[in-house]
Amino acid sequence: MSDSGNKAAIGLIGLGTMGSALALNIADNGYKIAVTNRTVSRVSEFINDAGELSEYLIGCDDIESFVASLQTPRAIIVMVPAGKPFDDQIEALKPYLDEGDTLIDAGNTNFHDTRRRDAELAADGFRFVGMGVSGGEEGARFGPSIMVGGPEESFKPIEPIINAIAAKYEGDPCAAHLGPDGAGHFVKTVHNGIEYADMQLIAEVWGILRDGQGKSAAEVGALFDRWNEGELKSYLVEITGKALGATDEATGKPVVDIILDRAGQKGTGRWTVIEALGLGQSASTIEAAVGARSWSAAKDVREAGAEILAVQPEGGPQVSEEDLADALLAARILAYAQGFDILTAASETYGWDLDMARVAEIWRAGCIIRSALLDDISAAFRGELPKGRLILAPAFAKRLVNGSAALRRVVASAAMNGQATPAFSAALAYFDTMRTARGTTDLVQAQRDFFGAHGFERVDQEGGGFHGPWALSAEDMNVSR
Ligand SMILES: NC(=O)c1ccc[n+]([C@@H]2O[C@H](COP(=O)([O-])OP(=O)(O)OC[C@H]3O[C@@H](n4cnc5c(N)ncnc54)[C@H](OP(=O)(O)O)[C@@H]3O)[C@@H](O)[C@H]2O)c1
The missing domain is CATH 1.20.5.320 (6-Phosphogluconate Dehydrogenase, domain 3)
Known part of the structure; x- marks a missing residue:
């Protein structure tokens, strides 16, 4: 890049939660970065709060001065809500840009939009990168997992910065150029779909222990803490232990007990299911998790149902903690496997040539679904994979066969005791279907x-x-x- 003097190596628009954290991460890695924001007062506030890092920040109150403060050819990260806000922001930028400048969409964008923009911006002479960023605010600040899509030549100039800010797994940056146009955003979408499934499975364990076995939040939290020492080690199990152990200051109750059981969703889980069906796949554990959030929204219906549909289930033996751990591991493997099946189908359909082993590798640190399984998943994809399916890889087939009895007991016990376990049930049905040579x-x-x-x-x-x-x-x- 030229004009290196006092100009910034990269720019960022959108100093919200993720944009602010990413900008500080870039500055922390020694790159000068220009920033701007729709609400202009946020710019000076951000610079003031940045402390020592402010020497790497150039705050700009308008687009013109922002663009002028960047080295050319320019690279600009746009971190605003996906959809119309992003399109509007690009339109506002365009008059100030030159051919060869690169626009980077780091939001949770639907990959169909990324494919469209890739074509449109290329026709205008601009370079475009659709970049999925996972890890929430902390990840963005200290090292996210970064899934890059777009022309390789668009990514090359920013690759050193992206590698520097990404999470590291044993020194390996959790960032990769995965394919053209929408490949990065698609992989991020499926990552989020798997995240939905894993969160729902964990929540179902919580339900079984709380409602079926009368365990307190602190007891279940301690169990998750223990599980995080073994094969279930993962970010989501870790934060579950912490969340269940937290106390609400105002009431002295466990925080989880004062949270309304109505979940939100922003779209990526739903997109995963829609795309899966469009590709002739069925990611049933992910679908179950998305559906469970939708059902949770109907709180009033569930409250009425608790009276109108009241039944006394026949009952059955409760499962052991060991069974729950084994079932969670098996179902988690099935959820990952369904996610990778979607990626395989999309890669073939869109000609992305996704490197599945690399996808698993860049999920090993920084992202929300990072877990001890991912090393084995990448090894499985690098080795012989019967029929290209993770569930048939020797390492996973063995775990599934071993864990299936526990999974079956968990689903059966929940059914007999009248507890809803949509994701566990979907996982078991998928497992049983895929081991039935002659179906119905x-x-x-x-x-x-x-x-x-x-x-x-x-x-x-x-x-x-x-x-x-x-x-x-x-x-x-x-x-x-
Ligand atoms: N939060 C997460 O954990 C997470 C994780 C991965 C990806 N993402 C994705 O990252 C993107 C940003 O998320 P966020 O959580 O950082 O959002 P956020 O905190 O709500 O910040 C949104 C930013 O976009 C700006 N903005 C909103 N509407 C705009 C418009 N019409 N034109 C120009 N600027 C506009 C806001 O400016 P003002 O200050 O003027 O409102 C603000 O700077 C989204 O696509 C999100 O899905 C979020």
């Missing part, structure tokens, strides 16, 4: 052929288009001629 869609095919003459394949002959010995009559169709 023979009958679905017969039904389809019966009413719609859709034809079927036979087990004993090549080709398709066979029909059953049924001739449709008015009586069959329940209509009168």
Whole structure:
């Protein structure tokens, strides 16, 4: 980059939670960064709060001075809400930019938008990078996992900065250029989908222990603390232990007990499910988690249902903590596996050539789903993977077979005791389906052929288009001629 003198190596627009943290991270790594924000007062506030790092920051009150303070060709991170705010921001910037400048979308953008913008901005002579950033505020400040999509030549000039600010796993930056156009944002979306599933599974464990076994938040928190020492070691298990152990100052109660059981969602989980279905996949554990959040929103219906639909379940034995740990591990593996199946399908459909092992590697630190499993997942993808499926990799098949009995006991016990475990149930159904060589869609095919003459394949002959010995009559169709 030229004009290096007093000019900034990179710029950032949007000093919200993530933008502020990313800007400080970049400054912390010794890069001069220009910043600006829609609400101008936020700029000086940010610079004042930055302490010693302010020497690496150039605060700008308007777009013109912001663009002028950047080395050319310019690289600009835009960290504003996805969708229209991002498009509006790009339009406001364009008149001040030159051909060859790079715009970086670091928000949670739908990858279809990224693909569209990639084409539009390339036609305008600009370079574009769609970059998924995971790790929340702390990750953005001290080292996120960064999933990059876009033309490789757009990423090259900013690669040193991105590698510097990314989380490190044993020295390896958790950042990678994964493919063209929307590849980075798609991988980030699926990352979030897996995150939804893992969070829901953990919440179901909490429900079983609280409602089925009368355990307190502190007791369950301590259990998660212990689990975080073993195979379940992960960021989400770690923060679950801490969250369950926290006390509400105002009431003296566990914080979790004073939180309304109504979950929010911003879209990435839902997008994962929509894209999975569009790609002919079914990420059932992720779908269950997204659905559980939607059901949770209907608090009034659930309160009415608690009376109107009251039943006394038959009951059954409660499961052990060991079973819960084994079931959680097995279901977590199945959720990751479904996520990677979506990535495989998308990679083929969009021609991204995603390196799955590398995806697993850059999730090992910095991101929300970082866990002890990811090393093994990357090793599995680097080795022989039967049918390209993680569940069939020897290391995971063994764990699934071993954990399946516990998973089955957890789901059965919850069902008998009337506790909802949508994600565990979905995980078990997927496991059982994928180990059933001859399923029941023979009958679905017969039904389809019966009413719609859709034809079927036979087990004993090549080709398709066979029909059953049924001739449709008015009586069959329940209509009168
Ligand atoms: N929070 C997370 O943990 C997280 C993690 C990964 C990715 N993300 C993604 O990162 C992006 C930013 O999230 P955030 O949590 O940092 O949001 P945030 O705290 O709400 O900040 C939003 C920023 O965007 C600016 N902005 C809002 N609407 C704008 C518009 N129409 N035009 C120009 N600027 C506008 C705001 O400026 P004002 O100060 O003027 O309001 C603010 O600087 C989102 O895409 C989000 O999904 C968030």
